[in-house]
Amino acid sequence: MTDGSKALILFSGGQDSATCLAWALDKYSYVETVGFNYEQRHAVEMDCRKVVLESVSQVFPHWGAKLGQDHIVDLSALGAISETSLTRDVEIIMDEEGLPSTFVPGRNLIFLNFAAAVAYRRGITTLIGGMCEADFSGYPDCRKETLDAQMRAISLGMDKSYRLETPLMHLSKAGAWKLAEKLGGQKLIDIIVEDSHTCYRGARGKRFDWGYGCGACPACELRSKGWAEFVA
Numbered sequence: 001m002t003d004g005s006k007a008l009i010l011f012s013g014g015q016d017s018a019t020c021l022a023w024a025l026d027k028y029s030y031v032e033t034v035g036f037n038y039e040q041r042h043a044v045e046m047d048c049r050k051v052v053l054e055s056v057s058q059v060f061p062h063w064g065a066k067l068g069q070d071h072i073v074d075l076s077a078l079g080a081i082s083e084t085s086l087t088r089d090v091e092i093i094m095d096e097e098g099l100p101s102t103f104v105p106g107r108n109l110i111f112l113n114f115a116a117a118v119a120y121r122r123g124i125t126t127l128i129g130g131m132c133e134a135d136f137s138g139y140p141d142c143r144k145e146t147l148d149a150q151m152r153a154i155s156l157g158m159d160k161s162y163r164l165e166t167p168l169m170h171l172s173k174a175g176a177w178k179l180a181e182k183l184g185g186q187k188l189i190d191i192i193v194e195d196s197h198t199c200y201r202g203a204r205g206k207r208f209d210w211g212y213g214c215g216a217c218p219a220c221e222l223r224s225k226g227w228a229e230f231v232a
Helices: 015-027 044-059 076-081 107-122 144-158 173-195 218-231
Strands: 006-010 030-037 067-074 126-128 163-165
Touching: 006 015, 006 107, 015 030, 015 044, 015 126, 015 173, 030 044, 030 107, 044 067, 044 173, 067 107, 107 126, 107 144, 144 163, 173 218
Parallel strands: 006 030, 006 126, 030 067, 126 163
Antiparallel strands: none
């Protein structure tokens, strides 16, 4: 049996997934979370995601009451086969195809397959992800066309009608900040700034107005630019 009032969110602990978490808790009566450990260079996000979940539960108890089990999936094999600057301590550059070297081939496709497998045994058919094609690094597995095709394959392979909700798909980074503010006001903004982690280098030593990071990687640049537009 499946329950349409339940959802499973792909939750990394970054700005986008934290915003999607709030969106999911505002819309659904029960929300579970899943995180993926793929030996990412910014593995600190695995610790930060726990802090974000705790902070959201404490600051927004009506949301906390809707939070269910948190799942962690070991995808270390993905890190082992991915020669990228997101899974290796190497310089972040643009490759010959115009993609940043932080692109982990197939990452979102793999995430969705494992999330669907977790959801299957939980009686959940709604997945939620923070993918965006409006203001992003150009990753091809963030495009709606890609995700729609993957979800069709998952539904066929599971013999269940799965759907993916992507509330940030057509929003700029400034738009994501605005959505967070609409959902949870300054309290949610403060949690995202203080507790979430988005920096590809895993830097937590310096705090900017928009949060912690190195300030120079593609993720930090996008977040900083979005924040400047948001507060302008």
